[in-house]
Amino acid sequence: MPELPEVELARQVLEGAVDRVIRSVDDHDEFVCRPHPPGQIARALVGGKLTAVHRRGKTMWCETDTEHTLGVHLGMGGRVIVTNDAGERIGGGPERPDRQPRKAEWDRFTIVFADGGRFRLFDKRRLGRIRLDPDLDGLGPDAEDITGQDFRIRIARSRTAVKARLLDQSVLAGVGNLLADETLWRAKINPAVPADELAPKDLDRLYRHLEKALQDAIAHGGVHTGEVIEHRRPGGHCPRCGAEMVHGTVGGRSTWWCAKEQA
Numbered sequence: 086m087p088e089l090p091e092v093e094l095a096r097q098v099l100e101g102a103v104d105r106v107i108r109s110v111d112d113h114d115e116f117v118c119r120p121h122p123p124g125q126i127a128r129a130l131v132g133g134k135l136t137a138v139h140r141r142g143k144t145m146w147c148e149t150d151t152e153h154t155l156g157v158h159l160g161m162g163g164r165v166i167v168t169n170d171a172g173e174r175i176g177g178g179p180e181r182p183d184r185q186p187r188k189a190e191w192d193r194f195t196i197v198f199a200d201g202g203r204f205r206l207f208d209k210r211r212l213g214r215i216r217l218d219p220d221l222d223g224l225g226p227d228a229e230d231i232t233g234q235d236f237r238i239r240i241a242r243s244r245t246a247v248k249a250r251l252l253d254q255s256v257l258a259g260v261g262n263l264l265a266d267e268t269l270w271r272a273k274i275n276p277a278v279p280a281d282e283l284a285p286k287d288l289d290r291l292y293r294h295l296e297k298a299l300q301d302a303i304a305h306g307g308v309h310t311g312e313v314i315e316h317r318r319p320g321g322h323c324p325r326c327g328a329e330m331v332h333g334t335v336g337g338r339s340t341w342w343c344a345k346e347q348a
Contacts, residue, residue, distance in 0.1 A: 098176040106200075114194065136149055144219065167202070193211060229296070236291075245336065248277070272290050317330060
């Protein structure tokens with residue numbers, strides 16, 4: 086599942102679709118566009134423009150000059166691709182090559198602009214989502230924008246494991262499994278420790294390392310670039326102290342931590 090850094094990078098790409106008149110919309114995929122029947126999103130958007138692109142946690146949406154907003158969810162492996170009239174990509178760097186010949190049906194949703202450019206949701210696995218007027222009420226504050234004080238209050242307000250608190254999108258929006266492991270490793274905190282047992286100084290340290298891990302992941306292309314991520318495997322060792330990496334389940338999720346520094 087893409088985490089906040091990947092969605093932020095997709096948001097930046099989608100900004101290339103702003104202020105371009107929408108000529109047509111291909112919303113035929115009833116699963117990706119559920120609960121909307123084919124044609125409903127097109128009728129809502131054609132003739133209008135996307136005016137701004139926003140993100141909270143892993144959720145992304147576009148304001149429009151119509152009465153609707155347009156929600157875009159990447160699913161497990163969806164990609165936002167925006168092109169100009171020559172078919173050249175706008176933003177996001179060079180397009181990643183596919184191991185298999187590209188199939189037209191992998192473009193699950195497409196907007197064609199009056200200038201000839203396009204916005205596509207490219208998704209082999211068909212797990213992305215496009216919908217009008219997405220509900221954001223269940224999301225906590227964005228992990229990149231939350232203040233240190235709010236972070237301390239929200240994380241420490243439970244006896245559940247601190248990793249489970251980080252992953253709860255109603256507490257804090259945007260942190261996924263890899264980012265949680267990276268942040269806890271950087272902060273030298275055991276992922277299974279009850280959140281309400283963390284001292285204020287530990288919570289402050291966790292907050293600082295979360296913000297730095299987010300900044301680094303956005304700058305380098307995603308959470309997979311984290312310092313400890315490649316060592317989360319059998320036989321892996323902590324890149325900081327050399328101790329063995331330990332595997333277990335915390336909060337129902339596969340978890341890795343340093344046997345020495347996060348004991």
